[in-house]
Amino acid sequence: MTGETPQLSVVQRLRKSPFYDATVRWGVRTFTVYNHMLMPTCFESTEADYWKLVTGTTLWDVAAERQVEIIGKDAFRLVRLLTPCNLSEIAVGQCKYAPVVDHNGGMINDPLITRLDDDRFWISLADSDVLLWAKGVALGMRLDVEIFEPDVSPLALQGPQSRAVASSLFGDWIGTLGFFRVRETELDGIPLVVARSGWSKQGGFEFYLLDGRRGEELWERVMHAGKPFGIAPAAPSTIERVESGLLSYGSDMTLDNNPLEIGLQKLCDLDQEFDFIGKSALREIRRAGVRQKLVGLTMGEQRLPGNQHWWPVLDTGDAVLGKVTSAVYSPRLQRYIGFAIIETGHAVPGKTVRVVSPHGEFPGLVGPASFETPPAHARRGSEKIS
Template structure:
């Protein structure tokens, strides 16, 4: 979904110049492909509660949450940001996969009193330490009062928008959701560009390097419908006290019970690693195989690698054997030809590699305990 290549040419710094813009200034990302699936009607909360693992009633109007939708086997169908626009209206801001028809199919069988449709709303992301100053210039001082995952209505160049303090970067950031985007998208885009000049705003590609450092997952790359939340540090998304039924609940509760007894139904689990080789400063088009310290059989795979300027080493999210996830465990990574073509040493480390400005629930939970967060 997110275009991985750099907007800034290599001769002008390429992806690392974009990284500098994000972590030191402010960047704007075109994420119009982040489609909004509206669920609206008297049964909107009940329907949403049935398709997400977290309780829908904890999301109040003009607030949002990061959520997951699972299939009957407990695999992750999508991990969108869910916005509650009103008591009877939710927007799934989807990542990568198309869940509109899946949601429609669910409701054919369940018959909730809702309408489900993709609406004419497109977002841009404004990310980086200067994002609040830029957004304040655009929408006034009320921007500073928007909480993490909070929403606010606004206008820009005559276009109605909804603003959220959210993003895919681990940095301070916002999203501007342009309503009636077919007519108004250019008003919003050029309005932000003009206001951003004094803040050194740069238009860049979506920053995989920073989201990897923050441990933020990319659906289809790090996880998909064959991966359980217990495998990828999203166990907190499966509450033990949700009373209502939801898709995948039986499978997920069974898996949790097995894990609690010391048995894992899963062969692999996600970890972070640091690894050698030349700095990885381009997008990896395929998974890279992981091997144990000895032996010729692959035991796992790298999903999202990049170079960390702060750590001065390559970092990656990857899937390794369930019983080999402890920090300090050694592996070897086979780099493809375009990244050196050698086998390099790797070591499991703690995620995130670099903390988020607004720590997510996984980071907060991890800070409270020394035990691994599944």
């Protein structure tokens, strides 16, 4: 089914976001399933949505980035147990991108963790049931916490024009909100937490809706305010996030990967005093050295669709070095680019490897796992991706 788009059976089991009806009305074409919830992936086309994101401002239903809320006397202790990130100094109102690992150091999720109050946290999830992991750990350790999925649904405003839209909605103070900082507020009485965050490097905000009954109202309110700025409905862009070096849990990492090999070592403080889950495993991995590394690959100029599977990466002989985890055509770079996880000895910038795809074999030039893109106005492609 390479290149084709299969159909999705919709039953109640696949949860609907508070913005679902709005996205249908605004012309959503494709969905994915994320945390047991439908999440839009495309409105006009993958490439058209991308250009709107990098040149303007776009609104995304990312309610499927569900929250795990942890409150209670041991909440801070539990949250620190869950991540190798050093959270000792995390302030109320601050978020951190913090890997969650198991006792082997395997990646369970790569969420944002937000401190809402001294003893109250949200874990804003990629696609895995961290709710069950956190509940299991807390039960086994008899921690004094409550853990649940609150009625909280993020709506993302992303793109260089997002600040103008957000200021017209909330006032000038939002322009001064620090990166990865949150503030509780409301819009026409709709209760929200506003964060300066989002799964792109184009700038923007996430509005965490605190009342699922008011999703359509919030969506329409933001769309209306964005009209003078050319706002468009869109969705997390695989093209932009690969260009920008943002990883996707399940594609670029799984439970079989540790954070040190996928470029998240800078987020891990293995020398902190606190005894987080996976500490001794990760220290041992650091001591022995990682066996594989996530790198960027530049794979030629072909305009191909994204990968639907992991693709083997070989050396000049036929030895398997690893796999391509994400691959997209970058319209700004006019190159086919992606991420691969390959043996450490080959994970060296400037090295060339062989990529075996269903579209044929092509060379891959190893480089850093984020790509230098020219300004968005420099060139805009017109061909359609095959």
